Amino acid sequence: MNGAVMSDDRRAERRAARARAITEAEVHPRWADRRARRALVGGAAAALALPWAATVVCWFLAPSTTAMVTTFVLCGLCAAAWIPIGSQIVTMTRGAAGAVPEEFLDERQRTELLRARTVAHRATLTLLLLTGLIVQLALPHDAMTPEVPAAAVAVLFVALLATVVALPALAAGWNMPDPPPDDDADSGSR
Amino acid sequence: MPKENDKERVHNRIAVLRAERGVSRRDLAQALGVHYQTVGYLERGEYSPSLHLALNIAAYFEVPVEVIFALEPFPRLGATRTERP
Numbered sequence: 001m002n003g004a005v006m007s008d009d010r011r012a013e014r015r016a017a018r019a020r021a022i023t024e025a026e027v028h029p030r031w032a033d034r035r036a037r038r039a040l041v042g043g044a045a046a047a048l049a050l051p052w053a054a055t056v057v058c059w060f061l062a063p064s065t066t067a068m069v070t071t072f073v074l075c076g077l078c079a080a081a082w083i084p085i086g087s088q089i090v091t092m093t094r095g096a097a098g099a100v101p102e103e104f105l106d107e108r109q110r111t112e113l114l115r116a117r118t119v120a121h122r123a124t125l126t127l128l129l130l131t132g133l134i135v136q137l138a139l140p141h142d143a144m145t146p147e148v149p150a151a152a153v154a155v156l157f158v159a160l161l162a163t164v165v166a167l168p169a170l171a172a173g174w175n176m177p178d179p180p181p182d183d184d185a186d187s188g189s190r
Numbered sequence: 191m192p193k194e195n196d197k198e199r200v201h202n203r204i205a206v207l208r209a210e211r212g213v214s215r216r217d218l219a220q221a222l223g224v225h226y227q228t229v230g231y232l233e234r235g236e237y238s239p240s241l242h243l244a245l246n247i248a249a250y251f252e253v254p255v256e257v258i259f260a261l262e263p264f265p266r267l268g269a270t271r272t273e274r275p
Contacts (some may be wrong), residue, residue, distance in 0.1 A: 023225060045258035094225070108237050180215075180230025 019104035023095045027089035030177055031092040039131065040088060041173040048166055050074040051159035055152055059138065062149035071155055078162070086166070089173045096176065098170035119175065120167035127163060131156070198238070201263050207251050222246050226238040 030036050061067035090099045096112035105113060135156075139146045155164040208218055208229075219226035222243065231237040232247075239247065248255040 001241055086206055094227070106228050107240050107243060108228040108231060109225060111237075159207070180234060 001186045003004045010080065015101065016104065017101045019095070019148070022090065022100050023101040023104065025091050025094070026108045027092050027094070027179070028088075031088070032181075034176075034178060037092060037173055037176060040085060040092075041170050044082065044089060044166065044170055044173075047085060048163050050078040050081075050161075051155060051162055055156045056161050058149055058152035058155050062151040067149075067151060071151065075144050075155075082162075082166070086169065093169065093176055097172040099169075112170075112176075115175065116172035119171035120164075121170070123167050124164050127160070131160065199235060200238040200259055200261065201235065202259050202262055204229070204231060204247065204258060206267075207253070208233075211251065218250065228246055239242065 031040070051074065054071040057070045057074075058067050061070075090097050093112075093116075095105050095109050096116055098113060098116070102110055102113065113145070199207065204218075208215070215229045216226045219229045222229075223246075224243070232239060244255055244259055248258055251258065
């Protein structure tokens with residue numbers, strides 16, 4: 001019983017330390033500039049476009065070795081690009097991208113998180129509608145039961161999932177205001 | 191975060207009080223239980239605090255809340271002083 005309480009305490013401490021590590025992390029001065037932040041978000045969006053490109057390739061070429069190799073290469077490139085870009089976005093938004101549990105955020109950070117989620121929700125709805133429309137238009141209409149490569153459906157699911165998961169971070173990074181300078185002339189005013 | 195509409199803007203004197211008392215942003219933020227950047231956004235007028243946070247700030251500086259927050263811009267220091275000949 002006592003051990004369980006201690007383990008819970010330790011887990012809570014670890015969560016708090018992880019949250020602090022993100023919200024108090026040193027942010028590179030380059031991300032204080034809105035244009036640089038938006039360029040980074042653009043890079044993330046370009047990386048997320050790769051699985052969508054793989055979906056198109058699979059739709060027209062699967063099943064084939066070309067489709068398989070292209071899909072693996074594009075999805076691998078997406079993951080390789082997303083890891084450094086995503087971690088930069090999480091660091092510069094300091095929790096507003098949803099990487100920190102809400103209980104560790106203050107009221108302003110929670111407002112930013114809510115705003116990012118609202119934008120992401122709207123973008124998700126648009127994305128779902130567009131995807132549905134494009135799939136409907138792309139389906140062959142000469143058969144009662146049109147056939148679509150299973151690989152295309154699977155990769156489409158992966159592309160949708162990755163995009164929807166990443167959208168709050170992209171929205172937070174895109175809309176983030178310029179941060180105030182770290183303790184400006186405080187040292188001088190003391 | 192977009193700048194708030196002027197109609198909804200709440201002006202504050204946190205920076206003045208903080209400088210006068212020699213309190214750093216981090217110290218103030220720690221006392222209020224907020225991120226230190228939140229104090230920066232408050233000072234720049236890019237974030238309006240909740241009533242709870244506003245009352246906490248007033249309690250920290252031991253002044254009535256209307257001394258720190260107002261719907262109209264605060265007059266510049268010395269603006270109302272009569273000019274000497």
